[in-house]
Amino acid sequence: MPEVLERPTIALHGIATVAGRYVIGAQQTHPGVNLFACRLRMIGSDTLRATAPVIPQRGELVTASFNSFGALTGRVSRQFDDGFELSLEQSEDERERLNARITSFSEKLWTTETDRRVAQRVMPSNPxxxxxxxxxxxxxxxxxxxxxxxxxxxxxxxxxxxxxxxxxxxxxxxxxxxxxxxxxxxxxxxxxxxxxxxxxxxxxxxxxxxxxxxxx
Known part of the structure; x- marks a missing residue:
């Protein structure tokens, strides 16, 4: 029997500095209807969790976009009182690219200084x-x-x-x-x-x- 290689899993938890946006469903985007801002809380090889103003239903299709990780599409797997969790739908190549972005972002957290130009605007800890x-x-x-x-x-x-x-x-x-x-x-x-x-x-x-x- 051929050996089954286990896919590596990478995850970042407790992210408080990554803002993004998300679209509920596949229809045309309308601000205040199905297009909203969100805050990333956790991202992994196959899932992400976000804090959001509007919580989609379980099983609903959502595309979330973040500058550091790109556009990620999946189905809502869990709901929370402040947001939701997505089970990502992606190919193996897309999964590997996401893993690379998570690793790169994790390294930057330890090496990048705060941008003083944006210090005047603050991201709240509980948005x-x-x-x-x-x-x-x-x-x-x-x-x-x-x-x-x-x-x-x-x-x-x-x-x-x-x-x-x-x-x-x-x-x-x-x-x-x-x-x-x-x-x-x-x-x-x-x-x-x-x-x-x-x-x-x-x-x-x-x-x-x-x-x-x-x-x-």
Missing amino acids: RTVIARPDNWSQPCLIVDYSISGAAVSAAFQPEVGEIVTVGRVTGEVVRLFDFGFAVRFFEPQDAEHLEGLLEAPDEWRDVMRRTFQAV
Whole structure:
């Protein structure tokens, strides 16, 4: 009987610095409908996990794109209260190329200095939060990055420029739209030391979302 060679498995866990975007389904992409931003949490030879504003159904086709790893397509294998896991669909050659990219990225984590030019904008450690309108309407969203003056946000809707919204507990005005979300300018510059805490969803809202997800 010929020897069966086991395919090498490579994985990176606890990634907090890789932002990307994802498309649910194979139809034309529409911002706020099936195109959203996401944050990579884990990537391996055959799977990835992302934090996301909209959680696809199990078995749904998703294509996630990250600058360091390219476009990766798969089916949703698990759902979490803050995102999802993809089981990747790829050929053996694609798997080997992904392994090489994961290895290269892992090496850069230990050798690359922080780019000081982007130090003013911050990626929050817990990017999934809530966005609300003055009429008490609210839904989950994902903060792509933020500064003391505003935030880039992705959610399951595209507001109008000039619309007033509250991200976490900070209120501002929508000033720009882009392909996977929109930019909010805060009404007042915020204290950098406390801003990340203010952008987090209130505890009572997170408790409701967690109970809702567990009941599904």
